[in-house]
Amino acid sequence: MMRYTGPKHRISRRLKFSILETNKEFAKGKQRRTAPGMHGTKRIVLKGYGQQLVEKQKVKYMYGLTEKQLKNIYKKAITMKGSSSLNLLHIIESxxxxxxxxxxxxxxxxxxxxxxxxxxxxxxxxxxxxxxxxxxxxxxxxxxxxxxxxxxxxxxxxxxxxxxxxxxxxxxxxxxxxVRYPERNELNSEINESFIIEFYNR
CATH class of the missing domain: 3.10.290.10 (RNA-binding S4 domain)
Structure with a gap:
């Protein structure tokens, strides 16, 4: 699967998350936080698979990974000692x-x-x-x-x-x-990497 190279603000709006980690996608002129094509203020609460999928997409687009790359990183992370979810972030950050x-x-x-x-x-x-x-x-x-x-x-x-x-x-x-692997609190707090492990564990 190819890496996404389209407009970043559309993805950020869809995920309600700044994939650039700057919130520039929500600046004046691009500030709508509803997903493209959606209108009004109705909010959909995601659970289970939907929530896992969103967290996977956040990391995939934020780091510019392909689906194959992220899945291979997951496979490596679960074979390492320690927390699989933190291992996943360490591999990506490396x-x-x-x-x-x-x-x-x-x-x-x-x-x-x-x-x-x-x-x-x-x-x-x-x-x-x-x-x-x-x-x-x-x-x-x-x-x-x-x-x-x-x-x-x-x-x-x-x-x-x-x-x-x-x-x-x-x-x-x-x-x-x-110098060293990052501590969890040094990375983006708006992602929940444990849901990514759960997604691929299905």
Whole structure:
């Protein structure tokens, strides 16, 4: 199944959740929070399968994953020690494209994915153009010197004045390290990853 590349605000409205994690999709002109095609204030309360599906879709669209990628991540998460739901988030957060975004080198995950795809990113000093690469703790992510002035990078650094504590980043050297796996309270509180495990456990 292909990755969704359409209008982000339509997906966010449908899920009542900012897949960009900025709420920009609900800014003036796009501020309706009802799903596309819906009118009025009637609210549908989801339970069981419907609730599980919505949580899966939130993570899928927020991180820019395909259905196959997310299912494979689930399969790996349930074989690991500890909480399967937290394992799932740790695997996703370890992706190269996500860490490029977390370090502030791009304004969105989609933009970070493009940086990787186009060969601008180095992993431990070597070019890596595979966004789904799992980065190990302690590995260094850096930007090619020739790529430091491209608009995507400039915008990303402007928007992200600080990085989250589980990554380190040196703005002068344009390089950073995956320091540790994130704590649950450092990630988006509007997703319930346990429902994703339940969805695939069916």
């Amino acid at each position: 992706r190269l494209d996500n860490l490029v975004y977390r370090m502030g080198l791009a304004p969105t995950r989609a933009a970070a994915r493009q940086l990787v795809n186009h060969g601008h990113i180095l992993l431990d000093g070597r070019k890596n153009d595979i966004p789904s690469t799992t980065v190990r703790l302690g590995q260094m992510i850096s930007l090619k010197e020739a790529s430091r002035s491209i608009p995507t990078v400039t915008e990303g650094l402007k928007l992200n004045a600080t990085t989250l504590p589980f990554v380190s980043f040196d703005k002068n050297k344009f390089e950073g390290t995956f």
